[in-house]
Amino acid sequence: MAAERGLTVGEKRARLPIVQGQMAVRVSLEPLAGAVAAQGGVGLIAASGVLTSKGGGEELTARIREGRKLAGDGVLGLGVMFAVSEFDQILDVAIRERVDVVVIGAGFARGPFNRLAEAGIPGWAIISSEKLASLVCRIPSVAGVVVESGQAGGHLGPKDPEISTWDLFPPVYRTLRDGGFRGPILAAGGLRYGWEVSRLLEMGADGVQLGTLFAMTDECSASPSMKEVWRRSRGSKVTHVSPVGMPSRAVVEQSLSDLPLLPPSARGCLNCLKVCSHRDDRAQTHCIYRSLANAVQGRLKIGTDGSVRNGLVFTGGRIGEIDDIVPVQKRLQNLVEEMREDPRALVPAVS
Ligand SMILES: Cc1cc2nc3c(=O)[nH]c(=O)nc-3n(C[C@H](O)[C@H](O)[C@H](O)COP(=O)(O)O)c2cc1C
Structure with a gap:
């Protein structure tokens, strides 16, 4: 029985094994990411699309600094899509501002993970196949992995864009662990209730990444x-x-x-x-x-x-199945209560 489940992110530890996924363009900014981090999860500011504006580097820097204030000593990171033109500049800002983690999706190359590792910042890869899992095992600079199924929001990586987390996570997880990958492995896509989170932790996940549940909060920057x-x-x-x-x-x-x-x-x-x-x-x-x-x-x-x-x-x-817009604190509290409904998973309280 797990006494307490948090999530290790480099040298920091989040109290809850829950990551708020990056959501571009400007859906997950510092109000959302900062609130999630302050409440014990991992908050990600979506950088894709911020740098496209004139002076975007300064804007992104300011958003990270403001997010840091909101997050307190919580875990605050940056999400970015490899497919965006300003990818390298975004990485520059992330390294200069020393964010706690950088999560990279929509494409894969080893260079950015090497750069982050040299800077002492964990770089996590979003992957959706066993093939990419095998590759990740051979790249020591990849510090963590998010296994994202076809039920996720936004762009979809799996060959079958309808595949569920329940079908995709187990084989990709097995490939990673059998291949010697030791970092945290998270599950993402179509997760709604805390007891689903508990079940994934039992299946070996170190945590989950959630998008839509956090999009539908007061702190989310969507109109x-x-x-x-x-x-x-x-x-x-x-x-x-x-x-x-x-x-x-x-x-x-x-x-x-x-x-x-x-x-x-x-x-x-x-x-x-x-x-x-x-x-x-x-x-x-x-x-x-x-x-x-x-x-x-x-x-x-x-x-x-x-x-x-x-x-x-x-x-x-x-x-x-989601019809409420609530504060982040309430969203996390609901998830934690639902996780507790499964007696096999014990999680810390949201303050
Ligand atoms: C509105 C929206 C925008 C998103 N934008 C991105 C993005 O820019 N980059 C990315 O890697 N994932 C993006 N995602 C995926 C989320 O980060 C998350 O992994 C996914 O939504 C999890 O599935 P769920 O929404 O069912 O919880 C987006 C999701 C939503 C709902």
Whole structure:
């Protein structure tokens, strides 16, 4: 029986084995990440999309410093997608500001993990396959792994974009441990209740990463209209419209026919991605930055049939079962109580 389950992150330890996943563009900023960290979880500021603005380096730095104040001695990290153009600059800021952890998704290369390890900052990889798990075992600088299933929100890595955490986590976990990987291994995607967290800890996970449950909190930076879309949503669906070239999970009400394009001026393009089928061929798909920003900034249009237009509302697979917007403290308290309902898992209290 586990006496107390926290989560080791480099030289720090979070009281709860719960990570708030990065959510771009500007969905998980310092108010959310700082609150999660202060309440005993691991909070991640999503850096992707912050640096695209002029002076973005200073903005990201300021957000990390403010997050640090909110987090107290909690664990505060940065999340970034390898696919974004400003990836290297974001890593520069993370290292300069000495964040507690950097979680890297949407692509993989060993270089960034080596850089972070040299700087003494743990770098965690988001992976979705046994193949990548085998590779990670051969790269000592990868300090932790998030195994993300097809039920996660946003862009999806698994070959089968519908695969559940229950089907994906066990073989990927086994591959990592059998291959000698010793760092923390987390499960992510479509987790709703604390007893599911307990079950994953029993299955070997060192913790979980949650997205949608934290998106639907007061501290999340998404617009009230985006939160209302989440609150009312009946479910999710996999879409194949992202110019990144990966499938992604959005609310089932999402309309895909009217997503924003770039204005005719080439200057409208922020060059935010290393590879973008919309930038490279305007006839293809839509501008993902504008689509996400329109949702986060409240420029969504809701059709009389409930359809969600003019922006992209990413979500995890359990959205239909979450209908409240609550403070982070309440969200974590609920999870911890649900974890305690399983007598085999003992977790510390949220203060
Ligand atoms: C609105 C939204 C935006 C997201 N953006 C990102 C992102 O930019 N990068 C990333 O690696 N994961 C992203 N995710 C995935 C989350 O970090 C998390 O791993 C995932 O949502 C977990 O599944 P859950 O939402 O069912 O808990 C996003 C998820 C949501 C809901």
